[in-house]
Amino acid sequence: GNSVTQMEGPVTLSEEAFLTINCTYTATGYPSLFWYVQYPGEGLQLLLKATKADDKGSNKGFEATYRKETTSFHLEKGSVQVSDSAVYFCAVMYSGGGADGLTFGKGTHLIIQP
């Protein structure tokens, strides 16, 4: 079945630092890839997505590129802000004959210090 591995947290950075959160996946076929974010006290929100190889998803300064050859979808941001502090979840969805639910990683807690 599908699985997602993402780097363990917490990840603590200073404001304006460069961010990378690694995510790799195993899946059959050609899954769609997602990053969701959960801010303190709030529900999961879709941050960005990519549906095919070499696609780049982007939103709010965050980017992630669908790398089929390395089965990766790493999240990056050039300059983080305190308001980016949250838990980030990488997820994969394979739509094709089986369950269409998302498979999530365990989440990476990001802490940005001023």
Next chain:
Amino acid sequence: DTGVSQDPRHKITKRGQNVTFRCDPISEHNRLYWYRQTLGQGPEFLTYFQNEAQLEKSRLLSDRFSAERPKGSFSTLEIQRTEQGDSAMYLCASSLTGEQPQHFGDGTRLSIL
């Protein structure tokens, strides 16, 4: 913009009791999903509906769990004879189609005493 709504936000009950949660998806979203999230983990898929039809159930969904979406709009998730291990956040999500992103509600936190 009306998002996915879940009720109640928090449910506290004694072991052995039955509980029912409700989810109201975004209007016109055909797909509705249920997930369970425990502390420090990502959400785990439980089941999903295409309109009123329940199309897939995870192995996590034991016989004590049942979900319905009778008119293809709101959905309910019932847990019978609750156990300590059922304590978790239960999340509902909806999407327009299977290819579209899922939008999540704020969840129902279940605490078993």
